[in-house]
Amino acid sequence: MITVQIVLFDGFDLLDAIAPYEVFCSASMYMDNALKVDLVTAEGPRSVTSGMNGLTIEAHDTLDPERGGIILVPGAAGDVEGDGPDSIPVILGKAMNTGLTTKIKEAFERQDIVIATVCGGSLLLAMVGVLEGRHAVTHRLGMDLLGATGAIPVPARVVDDGNLVTGGGVTSGLDVALYLVERELGSRIAHEIEQLFEYERRGTVWRAQGIVPSTHKSLTDNEPSIVVNQTTVSSEILQNEKTKISVFDGNWDTTINTPVGKLEVELYINTSTDVIQGTATQGDETIAFLNPVLCDNRLTWTLPITKPIRLNLKFEVTVDEDQMRGTAKAGLLPSSKLTGKRIN
Numbered sequence: 001m002i003t004v005q006i007v008l009f010d011g012f013d014l015l016d017a018i019a020p021y022e023v024f025c026s027a028s029m030y031m032d033n034a035l036k037v038d039l040v041t042a043e044g045p046r047s048v049t050s051g052m053n054g055l056t057i058e059a060h061d062t063l064d065p066e067r068g069g070i071i072l073v074p075g076a077a078g079d080v081e082g083d084g085p086d087s088i089p090v091i092l093g094k095a096m097n098t099g100l101t102t103k104i105k106e107a108f109e110r111q112d113i114v115i116a117t118v119c120g121g122s123l124l125l126a127m128v129g130v131l132e133g134r135h136a137v138t139h140r141l142g143m144d145l146l147g148a149t150g151a152i153p154v155p156a157r158v159v160d161d162g163n164l165v166t167g168g169g170v171t172s173g174l175d176v177a178l179y180l181v182e183r184e185l186g187s188r189i190a191h192e193i194e195q196l197f198e199y200e201r202r203g204t205v206w207r208a209q210g211i212v213p214s215t216h217k218s219l220t221d222n223e224p225s226i227v228v229n230q231t232t233v234s235s236e237i238l239q240n241e242k243t244k245i246s247v248f249d250g251n252w253d254t255t256i257n258t259p260v261g262k263l264e265v266e267l268y269i270n271t272s273t274d275v276i277q278g279t280a281t282q283g284d285e286t287i288a289f290l291n292p293v294l295c296d297n298r299l300t301w302t303l304p305i306t307k308p309i310r311l312n313l314k315f316e317v318t319v320d321e322d323q324m325r326g327t328a329k330a331g332l333l334p335s336s337k338l339t340g341k342r343i344n
Contacts, residue, residue: 002035002184003069008048008059009041009100011091015170016074016118017057023177024070026193027185035185040064042100051077051091065103068112070180073104074173075120080141083258083334092124096309101128108163115164116180118173122166126151127309135159135208136166148312148330150304157203175201246271247319248299254340256328263305267324267340280305298326 004024006017021037028035041048044062049055063071076091083090107113108130117125122138123146125131132150137143137159147153158175159166160183167176178201182190194200248269256263266281278289280303292301300316317326317338324340 003067004035004037004072005040005061005063005067005069006037006072007041007063007074007100008039008057009095009098010049011051011076011078011086011094012048012074013077013119013170014050014053014055014057016077016121016173017072019171019173020072020116020118020177023174023181023193023197026196027181027189030189030192031185042098042103051086051088063100063103065106065113066110068110070114070116070184071104071107072116072118072176073121073124074118075123075139075170081334087334088120089334092120092127093309095124096127100124104128105130111163113163114180114184116166116176117164118167118176119170122146122151123149127311129306129310131164132310134164135161135206136164137168137206138166139169145311145330149310150312154206156206158201158205160205160207174199175203179205248276248317250342251344252324252340253343254324254338256336256338258328258336269299276301303328 006021008017017039021039024035024037028037038061039057039059040061040063041059042063045060047056048059050057076088076095078091079087081087104115104125105128107115115125119139120142122131122136123142126136126146126149129149133152135152135154136146137154137156138146143153143155157168157172158179160179165176165180167173178190178193181193249271250269252267252269254265254267256265263282267278268281269276269278271277276289276292276294276299278292278301279286280289282305285306287303287305289301289303292299298316298318300314302312302314304312311330313328313330315326315328315338317324322342324338324342326338327335328338329335
């Protein structure tokens with residue numbers, strides 16, 4: 001018996017989940033019920049409310065990370081912009097803070113499980129750090145954010161990275177499920193379902209195989225890899241900029257208001273050696289600034305964070321005496337407000 005577990009969480013996108021559900025149920029019909037399809041949650045059987053229109057679906061089982069087969073994670077349906085309670089980042093953040101995170105991490109460690117995502121489902125997994133260095137795709141509006149988590153974004157309809165298969169926009173759920181049926185069960189059953197649905201898969205499934213096109217850079221070279229290290233990252237400052245940059249010197253207590261919660265971060269900035277040196281401490285983790293630059297009295301730098309989600313954030317701050325103000329941003333996430341005060 002082959003098992004497919006389709007994960008539901010409050011605010012999930014209906015089509016992301018139901019389109020694959022119908023494909024896999026049809027596959028089961030053509031296999032004399034040798035394939036079992038379950039709607040599951042991390043918490044167990046319960047009613048789950050979808051995003052936007054609030055349609056309720058019953059999940060009848062608990063996500064089991066030790067059950068071989070396929071686990072499919074849909075995205076969220078909600079507001080694309082803003083950071084209100086019905087926005088996609090907030091919905092994904094709430095799902096991330098459930099038992100779903102731990103169970104998905106456990107499933108990734110098994111050799112007999114394929115993890116599949118549709119649309120924003122890959123963002124949900126990426127934000128908990130399990131897609132770092134993996135090829136993946138999401139909705140086109142989330143590709144920058146996907147890259148900011150350390151994943152390698154690929155602009156394809158479906159991306160096959162071994163035990164990880166991801167789909168792009170909402171309707172790609174059909175393509176992901178049909179591809180998995182073909183990959184795992186064979187082309188005859190996949191073709192029969194296409195005939196039944198009167199639908200053919202779109203686009204070429206991308207894999208990291210074959211000859212790299214000579215007219216394009218390799219996809220893995222599109223974005224420089226950001227490596228977290230504990231060494232000081234510095235940027236040369238012209239002599240006439242010394243006075244401007246020195247106002248940033250000191251230890252700063254800062255608060256970043258993100259769509260998924262507040263971050264309390266202590267910043268240390270030093271420019272006494274004519275270079276910008278900075279670190280950020282969050283809890284017991286200290287990370288060096290990457291590529292700090294002063295321009296028009298604004299200091300910018302990049303910082304990889306791991307809590308509450310894994311992201312590479314771009315910071316931009318200004319200082320007025322002992323007060324710091326600015327923003328932190330990653331991909332389509334709304335800019336998060338940063339405020340802070342110098343403590344010494």
